[in-house]
Amino acid sequence: MATPIGHALAGLAVASFTHRADDAQAQARPQTGSMGALFGQFFYKRGPITVLAVLMALAPDLDLIPGMMQGQPVLYHGGISHSLGSGILLSLLAAWLWPRNGWQWRNGRIGQQETALAIFMISFLAFSTHLLLDMMGPDGRAPFGIPLLWPLTDMRFLSPTPILMGVQHTSNTTAGFSEFLGGIFSMHNIIAIAWECVCTAPFILLGEWHNRQRLGQSRMNA
Numbered sequence: 001m002a003t004p005i006g007h008a009l010a011g012l013a014v015a016s017f018t019h020r021a022d023d024a025q026a027q028a029r030p031q032t033g034s035m036g037a038l039f040g041q042f043f044y045k046r047g048p049i050t051v052l053a054v055l056m057a058l059a060p061d062l063d064l065i066p067g068m069m070q071g072q073p074v075l076y077h078g079g080i081s082h083s084l085g086s087g088i089l090l091s092l093l094a095a096w097l098w099p100r101n102g103w104q105w106r107n108g109r110i111g112q113q114e115t116a117l118a119i120f121m122i123s124f125l126a127f128s129t130h131l132l133l134d135m136m137g138p139d140g141r142a143p144f145g146i147p148l149l150w151p152l153t154d155m156r157f158l159s160p161t162p163i164l165m166g167v168q169h170t171s172n173t174t175a176g177f178s179e180f181l182g183g184i185f186s187m188h189n190i191i192a193i194a195w196e197c198v199c200t201a202p203f204i205l206l207g208e209w210h211n212r213q214r215l216g217q218s219r220m221n222a
């Protein structure tokens with residue numbers, strides 16, 4: 001099981017690949033070269049898709065919430081929310097709810113026009129990175145692995161050799177809040193996050209580079 005930071009970075013990596021070169025549809029403002037302008041460009045053009053991808057990459061771990069409400073955070077963790085079946089359902093929901101013309105913000109629009117298929121694909125890809133990362137990490141708590149192919153089968157999948165270091169909260173399914181929180185802030189988890197950054201950063205940079213290439217190409221053709 002990877003850390004939320006590793007999952008969020010994987011979502012960013014998906015978002016970094018998914019921008020069209022002709023994103024002039026979005027209202028990019030302000031145009032001056034300040035930090036505020038950079039943020040404005042990001043916010044108006046890429047904000048919604050980036051938020052969507054990051055949320056989808058984190059979504060399977062929402063299964064911590066029912067356990068938290070009972071004072072035992074990991075009670076239901078690693079269940080059917082960690083499956084491709086859940087990814088398809090949630091991505092269909094996102095594609096259905098996403099406004100076809102982008103989001104309205106004050107008098108303008110943020111984000112680009114996206115087809116339902118594009119929203120589905122981005123959502124599903126981002127969600128799948130979560131499953132991939134969790135399968136790569138060690139799992140110190142039974143039942144080991146994730147039910148990847150639910151509802152077809154309840155069989156659990158986990159890499160025989162851990163590639164990530166995994167987040168350590170507790171090995172005890174019925175652990176209370178203080179044991180859970182005490183376990184989170186450990187040196188192990190800090191090093192695990194650093195290793196996840198090393199593993200995901202190349203994909204984010206590759207996506208950004210790929211987008212710049214596409215943008216340059218479309219400007220040359222214009």
Ligand SMILES: [Zn+2]
Nearest residue numbers: 001060061134
């Ligand atoms: Zn997870």
